[in-house]
Amino acid sequence: MSSEHFPAPNGMLPYWRTEPHRLDNHRSTEALPKESDIVIVGAGYAGSSIAYHILEQTPSGSKPPSITILEARQACSGATARNGGHMKPDIYNFVATIEAEHGVEAAAEVAAFEAKHVYAVKDFVENKKIDCDYTVTKAIDVQLSSDHFQKLKNGYERLLSNGCEPTKQARFVNAKDAESFSGVKGAVGCVTYDAGSIWAYKFVLHLLEKVVSQGVNLQTHTPVSKITKSTNGSSSAARWKVETARGTIIARKVILATNAYTSALAPQYQNNIIPVRGTCCRIAVPPASTAPRLTCTYTLRWNGWDYDYLIPRADRSIVVGGARTAFIHDLNNWYNVSDDSRVLEDAVRYFDGYMQRNFVGWEDSNAYTDRVWTGIMGYSSDGFPHIGSVPGQEDQFILAGFTGHGMPQIFLAAEGIAKMVVGDVAFEETGLPRLFKTSQARLDRQENNILKGGPGNGSSQAKL
Missing domain, CATH: 3.30.9.10 (D-Amino Acid Oxidase, subunit A, domain 2)
Incomplete structure (x- = not known):
């Protein structure tokens, strides 16, 4: 199975992108920064939500970390801007499968977490006066x-x-x-x-506008080609070398908000996302x-x-x-x-x-x-998103693998990732569903449930 999946340079225009925001093609600086405390790869729903929550969770009076968001194409040009517009939790369908395989507590965690998004996003949109047809x-x-x-x-x-x-x-x-x-x-x-229903592109671009105004460096049309460990940089804590055709950034922490394209930069996810x-x-x-x-x-x-x-x-x-x-x-x-x-x-x-x-x-x-x-x-491959610290890779995090069902999972999951990144909080202390934690055991798992959801097998593992 190929792992060389990068965003196509000429993705077709979906309806949701017919009213482009001023940050659609945006570079905060002409050149890439040489170093950044945090590099987020991906400027969709996941990447923008992570950046927002990191800034929100930076202690009052403290200098926020330097954050760079790298996006391969235009801002929010991937799956978020191409979906069906749903904010729709699953509280009975796949949840019944979860209960049968993992127990009722784990199933209830997932159902409650998704249901919470409907009104959490409503309150957020109303409080921030976001024009996104929510x-x-x-x-x-x-x-x-x-x-x-x-x-x-x-x-x-x-x-x-x-x-x-x-x-x-x-x-x-x-x-x-x-x-x-x-x-x-x-x-x-x-x-x-x-x-709920939502114009997700407008929601994401509001988040990006907010974080850019607070100093986040957004770089569109900057696909990342490789991420490797590094000992370079002025800070002894610098760990990662993030390579692009426009230059390399040395980052202390890297967050993969890359969803379908994750395995191109993190090959260990090749058979999992x-x-x-x-x-x-x-x-x-x-x-x-x-x-x-x-x-x-x-x-x-x-x-x-x-x-x-x-x-x-x-x-x-x-x-x-x-x-x-x-x-x-x-x-x-x-x-x-x-x-x-x-x-x-x-x-x-x-x-x-x-x-x-x-x-x-x-x-x-x-x-x-x-x-x-x-x-x-x-x-x-197992139906659950991969969230948390990438196994065996210190200060590298992931928020990806949403199986077409990310709208009622991502915004609050990004809040959990921010707790891990800013406060070194353990996954188990974030309030995220236990089954969403990325782990070596999940990466080693051979079973692929994606292909069970096709003709002839009667699977009800449906994602929207």
């Missing part, structure tokens, strides 16, 4: 297979009986009411709970359309592996992600792929007539596909 609403997970719905319900009931408190927030809607409740044709069951191609589209709705207005976020699930997810926008457009059935049968289309410069034609065709096909009252809506794009996600 909306808290209800998720409606629509089930189109009776067998799979029953499987999910069995897992849900087991979670409740074993005392998984966050799962109580989910409500099941059975077959007789499912179609009228959801508005989705052929629905045989639904699950509903609190979730795999680049996976995803597809999203924006469906436009003519102003005169009489189609029912959607207010909730959705997942449409046909079975354990085939599902789409969507959010309504204030302008009545719909952002839809998925189309897995159009390409999942050929691994070369999506697995271990890092090229986001083109979209699969079969996936483009899949979205034609999508709302008319699936939603009641949309038959004469004249909704049409406005734009289709692709993005590269970092899928973890």
Whole structure:
């Protein structure tokens, strides 16, 4: 399996990047600094959140560490700006698998941590007055297979009986009411709970604007080619040599916020964080359309592996992600792929007539596909993100491997990383779910759950 995965220089333009911020192509200084206390590789949701929390946690009256953020392309040009716009926790689905394999306490930690993001980000956005279209609403997970719905319900009931408190927030809607409740044709069951939607690019660029104003050095179009141990630098604590085509930075600490591209710089993650191609589209709705207005976020699930997810926008457009059935049968289309410069034609065709096909009252809506794009996600082989100190590498940290599900994990996980970096706090003292800790044992693990989530195996390990 190749580990030479770097961001493609010419990634296609997603809808979320059609209103570029002034920092989109930004270099705080003409030349790279020779040294930096902290180098963060990646200027997406993870990298920007880490920088923000590091500055927030620097003790009052203390000089903040020098921080340099290196981004291969434009700011927030990777998976964060190419997603489906969900802020959607998992409190019953994959959580049931976690409970079966790791126990109810570990499962509850994950569910509570993700659920906390919905309102933590809402409060943060409101307090900081961030213009990013953040909306808290209800998720409606629509089930189109009776067998799979029953499987999910069995897992849900087991979670409740074993005392998984966050799962109580989910409500099941059975077959007789499912179609009228959801508005989705052929629905045989639904699950509903609190979730949000967001223009993530705008959120990230606000964070970057904030930290840059506080002295963080942002360098876009500066891909990192190699990170090696170093004994150079004016400080005896300098440990890492971060190499780019524009020069080398000596860093005391390095943080990998590199998601799908992690293994190119940290080869030990080669079999643990795999680049996976995803597809999203924006469906436009003519102003005169009489189609029912959607207010909730959705997942449409046909079975354990085939599902789409969507959010309504204030302008009545719909952002839809998925189309897995159009390409999942050929691994070369999506697995271990890092090229986001083109979209699969079969996936483009899949979205034609999508709302008319699936939603009641949309038959004469004249909704049409406005734009289709692709993005590269970092899928973890065991389904959990890798967070914490890179095993065997002092003062090197990682926040990556979100399996297409980073929105309800990253912001507060970055707060935990900041505690480790600024205060030398142990992972176990950060409040992060135990299963998210990166470790040598996880790196040595041979099993790959990513490929279990395909046709013929019935896996319900779905990530959005």
